[in-house]
Amino acid sequence: MTGMTKQRIGNILAKQGILIAFAVFMIGFAIANQRFIAIDNISGVIRSSAILGVMALGVTFVVIGGNFDLSVGSMMSFSTIVVLDLHDKLGPALAIPAMFGLTMALGAFIGFLVGYMKLNSLIVTLGMLSAIHGLTLTWSGGKNMDIADKAGTWFSVFGQGRILGVPVPILIFAGLAIFFTVVLMKTPFGRKVYAVGGNGQAATFSGIPRARIVFLTYVISAFCVATAGLLQASRSLGSQNTVGQGMELQVLAAVILGGASLMGGSGTIFKTVIGVLILGFIQNGLLLMGLAFYVQYVVTWGIIILAVWLDVAAKRGRLWSPTA
């Protein structure tokens, strides 16, 4: 009987552990500092998490499909630089679609290599991380990119604007999260992504076009990266070449924190959003407690490993690995 109860508690912890952890953190921080739960603080945290969050939405598709995407940080730098550069050359109305087209072409190239050519996604996207970084530097000549007329452009609306008092980045993040939840949960395509990631061989035998599904997950990821680049460029109206450097691993941390398995076949958009928010609120909470920004690195380390460990432990029914 106690064994059963233990098992059930373990299951609940594993399934909802991330939500419980989120709640505990929020309550803890709220007690430590009243300002933490002020509306404008919460809205500020979500707003600054939006760029990372939008990228994490796309990577969730890739990870559920059973692959990695390490190129998103480097690709985000690319789209930011490109849209800023084209803004002054073509005007914002043309620059934005052109940037989306170029970024998604890069995503399609990766999708082709991983999906159709069946190459290892970790190495392909590692190679693309480097290649796209080179592409960005070549495009910009290594210089920072700035919009000439910062005050006179409507381009800043995506990163700085508000609609009915809600910051636009939050609206875009929330809108995309809802849209992709529907795609993943309610469409045949979404079910196929789970099938391909869960058991690629079985999926192929049941007639699912594995290559095309994998290809599409990378195009979706690139679309999200382009959106993130737009938000970044619009927020700062100027950028370095390395603005997205290292974000690939933060994004992956958020997705893993949300409980998506790196083996593929599991994960949800909702949990990824929770993962993103946990990272954002921890950072904010620690800063409000007067701790330096780098303390969050150490805390995040502990949380990632605890979260995945609990998940793994619940699946095998024992806390410690049986490995001799």
Next chain:
Amino acid sequence: MTSNRYRDILKHGAIWAFILVELTFFSIAGEYLSVSDKAFMDFDNMLLLLKQSAPIGIIALGMTIIMINGNIDLSVGATYALSAIVLLDSMTWPALQAMGDWAIPLAWGLALLTGAILGAINGLIVWKTGVDAFIVTLGSMLGYRGLVFMINGEQPTSHLNWTLVDFAEAQFLGLHTASWFLLTAALVLWLMMTRTVHGRNAYAIGNNREAAVNAGIRVGPHMMWNFVLIGFLAALSAVVFYSESGSVNPNDGMLFELWAITAVVLGGTKLTGGYGSIISTLGGVIAIQLLRKGLGHIGAATETVNLVIGLILIAVLLLDRQLNLKGKQELKI
């Protein structure tokens, strides 16, 4: 059988053939494009190249072993930085300063110990929790970087010790100190992987973990030892480099893990484990450094280096796939 051997020779020789192609190309192209009068294949230039390959190279050697074993380590860049800080900071402690130049071996020892401990923490977590090494080291990449900032603060740490600088800049039999460390480490690790039980077991575990367990191999201690080793090597890389430069920035070593993995993959080691060689990794490291130097030599913009290396990495993967397909028609889906 013969086709198998032919393929093996092709695979092991590929990276060295690639290096030859690079040397020829840059020598000929350099005649026309280079602004310097010196030939690309200048002896001193090649010696310098080996020295410059050492920091990433020493880490890549460790990464080879980790990957043959079927794991991965993303935290080496942070381990590198933390060890560098221990090295430079410890020499300013009053206790060590009082020792004069005897502080140097002690500081080296402390830095190397730091690396080994950080590696051991990774290894222990992977072993005891059963969480994938990718996730564990992704976490510790952040965590160790946090420790770097907590110990060091946000400002660079500098400490120049001239005895140490002389040692690091010395040339023995023509080779720089850093090159000696790279080559010695490669030799020792090559012997370990090809001549010892641990090496054989590491291959076996990476190749088929279940079969290795059934054959009575204890997976955990082998994994653990490999993580200690890569931590130690990341620290060794740091002490060799920072003995000369004497100044460390808390962001140093970022993306080193990706460079090291690139070199290892270029050398033909499989990410899935069970296959790879230390010597080929050395080739991969040299090939990358040659590309950097060569592109600079012919006057290409430095920006193109990343582009070229990334595309070569993908091309290698495509080639490797073609080679494998010829042998055993596709079984995996």
